[in-house]
Amino acid sequence: MSETRATVLIVDDQPTNIHALASLLKADYRILTATRGEKALELSQGEQAPDLILLDIVMPDMDGYETCRRLKDNETTRSIPVIFVTALDHDKDEEQGLNLGASDYISKPFNPAIVRARVRNQVNLKLKTNMLEKISLQDGLTEIPNRRYFDQKLAEEWARSSRNDQSLALLMVDIDQFKPFNDHYGHGAGDECLRRVAQALRRVPTRATDLVARYGGEEFVVLLPETDTRGAQHVAQAMLEAVRSLEVTHDYSDVAPHVTISIGGAIQSRQHPKPSAEDLKKAADTALYQAKTNGRNRYQG
Numbered sequence: 001m002s003e004t005r006a007t008v009l010i011v012d013d014q015p016t017n018i019h020a021l022a023s024l025l026k027a028d029y030r031i032l033t034a035t036r037g038e039k040a041l042e043l044s045q046g047e048q049a050p051d052l053i054l055l056d057i058v059m060p061d062m063d064g065y066e067t068c069r070r071l072k073d074n075e076t077t078r079s080i081p082v083i084f085v086t087a088l089d090h091d092k093d094e095e096q097g098l099n100l101g102a103s104d105y106i107s108k109p110f111n112p113a114i115v116r117a118r119v120r121n122q123v124n125l126k127l128k129t130n131m132l133e134k135i136s137l138q139d140g141l142t143e144i145p146n147r148r149y150f151d152q153k154l155a156e157e158w159a160r161s162s163r164n165d166q167s168l169a170l171l172m173v174d175i176d177q178f179k180p181f182n183d184h185y186g187h188g189a190g191d192e193c194l195r196r197v198a199q200a201l202r203r204v205p206t207r208a209t210d211l212v213a214r215y216g217g218e219e220f221v222v223l224l225p226e227t228d229t230r231g232a233q234h235v236a237q238a239m240l241e242a243v244r245s246l247e248v249t250h251d252y253s254d255v256a257p258h259v260t261i262s263i264g265g266a267i268q269s270r271q272h273p274k275p276s277a278e279d280l281k282k283a284a285d286t287a288l289y290q291a292k293t294n295g296r297n298r299y300q301g
């Protein structure tokens, strides 16, 4: 299994309660703690978001129910399972907690072995969900993000660029004369070529927010936040070169004796406004078509 341990966030206004749960779980999990609901929400949205939250109910300011409601209302924290751990032991309390979307409910005083088992079950389920989510957003052949992931990111980055009045570049990449490549070298060689091109493209952009995804077939897309015309041109030229230098033999291409790509680019910015993300894609697609008709193995901005 992976060496990174699952993370459990323990939320309770009483440090002694936190300590009791932490000492029970710290051998198996990375432990985060919070004594207030607000702090729990903050930790749950961070980079190191927990895989499970153990949540007290009776707390000053924001109680556990409200904390749970807010976690479940928020897209980024919704999928983190919550187990209430509380002195409230009426059926009504448990019912309310479960109706708010909690995965489980433990009344105090608790049995340590049962707490450990319930925590383990929820964490295992969450890790499986994480894996399924990852698979659903990844292209099976090339192991880079897929179109679904790309479309999500495009929507997010589109909103961000509009909000902050920043530019956003989109490149559409298409392998040249890939049909004859497949026809002559076979589908297996075609698949291997797609993998190599995907890895070559992926290595080009340098910023953490840059994204290279497989859009479908032999087509890839590149999303470059805060990138202008010159930046897009720079990345595109580096991609053309990266694929050329793979030197994957293609004796049936009339462009070059090796596999090449064509790239179309479009920019969303104050100087080049597009009404929607869909229009940005269309503009990149039109540019790609021009790169093809102008002879392939080139970038058209």
Ligand code: GH3
Residues within 6 Å of the ligand: 141, 174, 175, 176, 177, 178, 179, 180, 182, 186, 187, 188, 189, 190, 191, 194, 216, 217, 218, 292, 296
């Ligand atoms: P152009 O230079 O105009 O882009 O020509 P092309 O031959 O690349 O374009 P076309 O759309 O005619 O052919 C795309 C080919 O890509 C046809 C299809 O068999 C191949 N292809 C699409 N997806 C896959 C895949 O997953 N694996 C393999 N091996 N081939 C694929």
Ligand code: MG
Residues within 6 Å of the ligand: 012, 013, 014, 056, 057, 058, 059
């Ligand atoms: Mg309390």
Ligand code: MG
Residues within 6 Å of the ligand: 174, 175, 217, 218, 219
């Ligand atoms: Mg194509």
Ligand code: MG
Residues within 6 Å of the ligand: 174, 175, 176, 177, 178, 179, 218
């Ligand atoms: Mg093609």
